[in-house]
Amino acid sequence: MRSDARANRDRVLAAAEEVFAESGDAGSTEEVARRAGVGIGTVFRHFPTKRALVEAAVVRHLTQLAQTLHVQPARAEDAGPAFREAFREMVSGAPAKLALVALLEQHTGEVAAAASGLREAVQDLLTRAQQAGEVRADATLDEVFVLINALSRATGEQTAVDRAVDVVLDGLSPRS
Amino acid sequence: MRSDARANRDRVLAAAEEVFAESGDAGSTEEVARRAGVGIGTVFRHFPTKRALVEAAVVRHLTQLAQTLHVQPARAEDAGPAFREAFREMVSGAPAKLALVALLEQHTGEVAAAASGLREAVQDLLTRAQQAGEVRADATLDEVFVLINALSRATGEQTAVDRAVDVVLDGLSPRS
């Protein structure tokens, strides 16, 4: 692959993430091409179907997210805040973007791999926060992800959404 | 032939609720007709645009939901369980169906009325539960609805989803 091809691929992916985050998979491939500044043919050369394009955009998003989270706090006392910040980030820092994941019913191949990378990162944060006594010990990664996924699609007034997130984080705190 | 028409209308609405619950408004009117076992023309005779069809399905769903909830518990000590049961019902008793509501950006007319009917019912349950000391006093109807809406779209293993709901209900309990 020539370097200009690689560059085009990246611009297409970035455009795809934008478009699908805004409109879900109702976003059109033509719009992706337009925003990437390439011809429609180029998009299909790199991603043979629309589904492949969506999946690649999801993988990109998940991978970037996982990388962000892997920067771990040095001190144990930061584990609680770190977990909560990450939770908030995933839920509202990328409002519609995380919803990308749900566009795909079946996760396989690269998507599964990227998702699992993200899971590891979150598991890490969760475990540390639990060890620090900042998150209830019986919380599992699966339910945390269910909550993130659900809240990432929450719509409504920002205030109400923020308070809803607070409620959930409260629910994840140890009973005093 | 009035009764046939009414019956068909109902079958179309039921089919619409199914289809749009599964696929959002990407679901096609033809698919609705197919599942209802009627011709496409019949769908449009009853609902002159696709939007009208979606709205009618939402109204139907919200109305049924509100009716269910209006059966109030007699004793104050049942207020907490009643609220939690209703919460669970709205979240998982109507799996993806509540998501119908979010299909419509602007609620007006009948949709607004039905939505507000449901809000009243839930507000009622919420207030009673708060008075009984079973739900934290600072919880508002808006954030409760954000949580319901979010969780109603949650995907994943049933166990994880159930536990996620528990976490949220815990978050809604008064701090001990």
Added chain:
Amino acid sequence: MRSDARANRDRVLAAAEEVFAESGDAGSTEEVARRAGVGIGTVFRHFPTKRALVEAAVVRHLTQLAQTLHVQPARAEDAGPAFREAFREMVSGAPAKLALVALLEQHTGEVAAAASGLREAVQDLLTRAQQAGEVRADATLDEVFVLINALSRATGEQTAVDRAVDVVLDGLSPRS
């Protein structure tokens, strides 16, 4: 045929003439039924296809027109004005209505008969006007009908249309 059936038939025909005069054959059968105050089924009971309905409306119109024209002037000196008045009537007295005729490419059966009735009436007027020296002797019925048909569909400002009709009538006058 019962008398109420006959009455319905007439109301349908009158409605059809109105609707098709306004919108050409883009006018819908349903609209005809609505204006006639009957069900759509009744329209189709009387006229088995839309084409039959249009044709019947044309026949009705042509017949009425012919009857109007058959009231002949007593005095020879009225022959010129009578012809011109009839010409103007056919062209602008029923602006879009005469255009009905042209909706049907092939005139057969009843339509042909009604058309021929009208032709007789106009022929009569024409001959008398020619005998009175008010219309050029070499004008034929065919060309008169071509002119009527053409002008009946003329669009544009009323002043310009009126003057155009004057020009044509001038062209039909004997050269002085």
Added chain:
Amino acid sequence: MRSDARANRDRVLAAAEEVFAESGDAGSTEEVARRAGVGIGTVFRHFPTKRALVEAAVVRHLTQLAQTLHVQPARAEDAGPAFREAFREMVSGAPAKLALVALLEQHTGEVAAAASGLREAVQDLLTRAQQAGEVRADATLDEVFVLINALSRATGEQTAVDRAVDVVLDGLSPRS
């Protein structure tokens, strides 16, 4: 591939002129595509709505007509024949085609421009013919256009139509 596209655009336009001339705007876009030998998508790529297609066909027709007429006669004595030839050309040289213009209730943008170009050309011919004493001085452009439009839709035997045109041109001559 630019030239292919241009060629296809032209074929589509030519087909559209044919179809709409025959059937008015009841002619279907699919029929246009079929006659042009292209897919339906190609028609819509070049003309984003049916209205745009109809307008483009009208513009094309009017522009070609105006160009034909702009070849002016050198000598004053040719002004009468030139006007009459142009009149005949517009009426019968483009049988039902001129009727295209009337398909559009509101002329704006390019259609207005093309129509006004044609008007100028005809105005020019008219003025010259009037100056040469070959057309009555009180005839205005508007009524000339009413006559052209009307006659361009005339149906019937060719002989009768031709004679009808003669009558009109006679009406436009100065009274001797």
Added chain:
DNA sequence: AATGAATGAGCGTTCATTCAT
């Protein structure tokens, strides 16, 4: 490798026509 024109299945919608009531 990139382009964008062409394709055609599919969608929302309309309407002439049929038929159970």
Added chain:
DNA sequence: GATGAATGAACGCTCATTCAT
């Protein structure tokens, strides 16, 4: 005889996908 609900072919239009340049 009258009704109007049901039907489905056809229309204008969109968009994922293909392919000639």
